[in-house]
Amino acid sequence: xxxxxxxxxxxxxxxxxLSGIVNAHPDVLxxxxxxxxxxxxxxxxxxxxxxxxxxxxxxxxxxxxxxxxSGVPMPEFVYTRRPGRYATETTGIPALALMVLPHLTxxxxxxxxxxxxxxxxxxxxxAAEHYEALFDLLCVRFGRRVVVERSGYSTERVPLLRRxxxxxxxxxxFRDGPDCALSMSRHTGYRLILLLREILARTGAERHGELxxxxxxxxxxxxxxxxxxxxxxxxxxxxxxxxxxxxxxWSELVARGVDHLSEVPAPMWTTLAYEDLLDEPRKELTRxxxxxxxxxxxxxxxxxxxxxxxxxxGASLRLPTAELAALRECCAPxxxxxxxxxxxxxxxxxxxxxxAGDSGGSRRGRPGVRASLGPNERHGRP
Numbered sequence: 001x002x003x004x005x006x007x008x009x010x011x012x013x014x015x016x017x018l019s020g021i022v023n024a025h026p027d028v029l030x031x032x033x034x035x036x037x038x039x040x041x042x043x044x045x046x047x048x049x050x051x052x053x054x055x056x057x058x059x060x061x062x063x064x065x066x067x068x069x070s071g072v073p074m075p076e077f078v079y080t081r082r083p084g085r086y087a088t089e090t091t092g093i094p095a096l097a098l099m100v101l102p103h104l105t106x107x108x109x110x111x112x113x114x115x116x117x118x119x120x121x122x123x124x125x126x127a128a129e130h131y132e133a134l135f136d137l138l139c140v141r142f143g144r145r146v147v148v149e150r151s152g153y154s155t156e157r158v159p160l161l162r163r164x165x166x167x168x169x170x171x172x173x174f175r176d177g178p179d180c181a182l183s184m185s186r187h188t189g190y191r192l193i194l195l196l197r198e199i200l201a202r203t204g205a206e207r208h209g210e211l212x213x214x215x216x217x218x219x220x221x222x223x224x225x226x227x228x229x230x231x232x233x234x235x236x237x238x239x240x241x242x243x244x245x246x247x248x249x250w251s252e253l254v255a256r257g258v259d260h261l262s263e264v265p266a267p268m269w270t271t272l273a274y275e276d277l278l279d280e281p282r283k284e285l286t287r288x289x290x291x292x293x294x295x296x297x298x299x300x301x302x303x304x305x306x307x308x309x310x311x312x313x314g315a316s317l318r319l320p321t322a323e324l325a326a327l328r329e330c331c332a333p334x335x336x337x338x339x340x341x342x343x344x345x346x347x348x349x350x351x352x353x354x355x356a357g358d359s360g361g362s363r364r365g366r367p368g369v370r371a372s373l374g375p376n377e378r379h380g381r382p
Contacts, residue, residue: 002135003146003293005169006035006161007272008261010253011152012183012190013175014274014308016076019150021285021304023103027294029135029144032103033076035151035161037061037095043127043164050122053130058116060092067192068093071233074189076152078102084109104142114141128164146293153193155257162264171291172261174254174338175274177331178316178324181246191236192226194245199223243323247330254334258341278313281305 007022009015016032023030035042042056067073068088073080079098086093086109094112101108118137122130135147150173151157161168174180184190196208203215208227216224222239225231261269270291277284282301289296316324 005148005292007150007171008154009173029147031149033099047124054119057096058094061095070231072188158260170269172271178327181250182316184246244330247327251334255337258337278310
């Protein structure tokens with residue numbers, strides 16, 4: 001069975017760049033945003049025929065289609081920047097084609113057709129078995145031997161992934177709270193996430209698909225209109241969303257992620273701090289390679305180090321003093337969760353699963369020291 005590793009995190013933590021770095025390793029099949037593309041609906045219970053499974057991958061993601069139709073696509077939507085034969089206004093863009101396949105090939109339509117011919121012939125089996133077959137097919141197609149999936153906004157799906165892939169490994173990628181929250185506040189997807197969460201909070205519904213007509217009518221127009229097939233982009237782009245709300249979102253996602261990962265056996269997960277990756281890229285990429293089970297090739301380390309951009313580091317420090325203080329206060333619970341998680345999971349001493357030929361375990365990540373400090377203290381700024 002191939003090794004499968006999920007890089008989970010809040011998003012806006014250097015994760016897209018990390019997907020590119022991982023993809024450059026000749027032994028790694030990098031599945032960029034697969035989990036975001038199919039979401040929880042992509043993992044139904046019971047047996048599925050090949051055609052049923054393929055529909056989970058091929059049917060467009062309704063929320064992403066609404067965003068594209070409304071003129072607020074996310075930068076992660078690679079397919080829309082190099083469009084092929086699919087389009088939101090006509091056919092709809094297959095979920096697998098929007099972000100996953102363009103990360104692997106310059107001909108996502110051709111690869112989509114190849115996979116469809118194979119998958120639709122597969123026998124009845126569980127979703128997990130279908131995904132394992134898909135991973136095997138892609139590994140053979142691209143000459144890779146291990147799988148790394150990376151999706152933003154994925155910490156809450158750790159329990160689902162553990163159920164579907166009980167042997168999977170996890171990497172918790174995180175970034176300094178205030179910097180991450182500031183990045184979220186400028187990102188179309190996270191602005192919409194905050195607004196959709198407000199809809200659920202106001203109505204008491206658990207999922208947007210379960211909203212009743214009465215609940216939708218109870219919402220103010222600036223929220224209810226977001227549920228239409230097409231909405232005014234100004235509702236997302238121009239809405240005043242206080243920065244501390246993004247800090248609270250970061251804290252919530254980080255705390256839940258730490259809690260979920262505390263249930264994972266210690267050798268099966270590790271951490272990766274974005275700031276550590278900036279400070280010591282070769283060291284951290286070597287540790288990552290050891291964990292996912294590949295050799296830290298010198299050329300790959302050199303190329304990966306060159307791709308890391310630290311220009312947005314400490315961006316929150318440019319905020320007005322009072323605004324930064326309020327943001328740090330909202331991020332404090334998440335920082336404490338990261339610090340507490342270090343002790344719970346013995347991150348400073350537990351070994352990781354050695355790569356083939358590796359005689360010993362690598363150092364686990366150490367979020368506690370960094371996460372408990374604000375960016376000023378961390379980098380020696382006054």
